[in-house]
Amino acid sequence: MHMEQIKFDDAGLIPAIAFDVESRKVMMLAYMNAEALQVTIETGIVTYWSRSRQKLWVKGESSGHTQQLQWLRLDCDGDALLVGVRQNVAACHVGYFSCFYREYRDGEWLVTDERVFDPEAKYGG
């Protein structure tokens, strides 16, 4: 692929916005390195670079909440990716469909969305 058009940052990363093509909602913002991008394209399963764990992160690998790649877009500056996905179940580990489940209202961040799964139940009895 034409990697030379992609401007990875000093850490070798590029921010990637996951966008669910069916709901037309923004799911999350995460980061890819060149390998994560290559794996995403080759497998069709969206794969990021985990900055906290410093390793490849196949989104939903343990939870089953995977993202199927639909299309991939690059911005004018070449320093951001927009990833069209089909989101399985939910993007957010705390149970919301989108990670952006809080909205700013009158000076506070209010939870406006409903949970689509119970994050406790996954690890519960």
Next chain:
Amino acid sequence: MHMEQIKFDDAGLIPAIAFDVESRKVMMLAYMNAEALQVTIETGIVTYWSRSRQKLWVKGESSGHTQQLQWLRLDCDGDALLVGVRQNVAACHVGYFSCFYREYRDGEWLVTDERVFDPEAKYGG
């Protein structure tokens, strides 16, 4: 506002995804510092921090291609903002409605969108 829930990075910035509420398209990814966020909320005109110019950047101030704030969302980790906007004319300085006008197809980044204005004409005769 509840700034303590927002995790700015080491440079004091947070990535902000601009999302056009009418077309439900992602427009661009840019960055805000605390001041840009405050100005955005106070004025209702989306304002970023320009990393290249190291100053506040009222999007569309010179071109007129402003973004009217509709709502503001914060992600689960508190380290990314989703900004609902009404995009005036176009987000991209090279003439496309969205900065993400290139799509990956068969190893290449193809321009798939139509220009909505001619960037040359702005500065032309």
